[in-house]
Amino acid sequence: QKEVEQDPGPLSVPEGAIVSLNCTYSNSAFQYFMWYRQYSRKGPELLMYTYSSGNKEDGRFTAQVDKSSKYISLFIRDSQPSDSATYLCATTGGYQKVTFGTGTKLQVIP
Amino acid sequence: DVKVTQSSRYLVKRTGEKVFLECVQDMDHENMFWYRQDPGLGLRLIYFSYDVKMKEKGDIPEGYSVSREKKERFSLILESASTNQTSMYLCASSLQPYTDTQYFGPGTRLTVL
Numbered sequence: 001q002k003e004v005e006q007d008p009g010p011l012s013v014p015e016g017a018i019v020s021l022n023c024t025y026s027n028s029a030f031q032y033f034m035w036y037r038q039y040s041r042k043g044p045e046l047l048m049y050t051y052s053s054g055n056k057e058d059g060r061f062t063a064q065v066d067k068s069s070k071y072i073s074l075f076i077r078d079s080q081p082s083d084s085a086t087y088l089c090a091t092t093g094g095y096q097k098v099t100f101g102t103g104t105k106l107q108v109i110p
Numbered sequence: 111d112v113k114v115t116q117s118s119r120y121l122v123k124r125t126g127e128k129v130f131l132e133c134v135q136d137m138d139h140e141n142m143f144w145y146r147q148d149p150g151l152g153l154r155l156i157y158f159s160y161d162v163k164m165k166e167k168g169d170i171p172e173g174y175s176v177s178r179e180k181k182e183r184f185s186l187i188l189e190s191a192s193t194n195q196t197s198m199y200l201c202a203s204s205l206q207p208y209t210d211t212q213y214f215g216p217g218t219r220l221t222v223l
Contacts, residue, residue, distance in 0.1 A: 043214030
């Protein structure tokens with residue numbers, strides 16, 4: 001079993017839709033949770049960072065962590081064509097390497 | 111802004127060649143990483159370095175070595191390239207090794223024929 005599981009998609013939505021991207025993880029020691037966004041032919045860049053359980057909001061983006069079910073989510077409200085990218089979840093316990101999900105490819109259609 | 115640059119965007123090499131991929135960061139970060147990214151497998155850590163001349167193996171170090179002679183520069187070396195090393199290679203740097211944001215370079219698409 002992979003430590004972090006992520007549906008690869010692709011996920012295709014119309015502009016303005018609410019997008020939900022999800023990951024599950026297996027290691028209960030994971031405490032730090034990240035979402036990276038990767039545009040085509042570019043390196044990933046950090047989008048959201050949360051510690052432990054709870055929600056974090058930044059503009060149209062909300063990151064949610066449920067440690068009881070080992071579930072990580074990223075919600076995008078009012079999705080835009082510029083949100084079209086691959087989204088990678090990532091996590092670490094703090095004393096070991098970051099483990100990345102395989103990424104979900106999102107396409108927002110105008 | 112943190113900037114991580116990689117020496118080549120695209121590289122084509124032949125089986126058995128020695129290949130050098132170079133990465134430079136301009137933010138005085140202690141920690142630097144080399145990953146490869148493959149469809150369905152995501153980002154896998156090859157090596158990371160937490161200080162000059164210090165390195166640790168990642169998940170898939172076989173067939174690779176690294177060099178860090180200066181703080182800002184981290185090189186990945188394929189001693190004898192093989193076709194199964196065809197991949198996207200990404201370099202990253204961070205202030206702290208595990209919990210800090212990693213800043214990635216644009217990647218090098220390596221094809222081994």
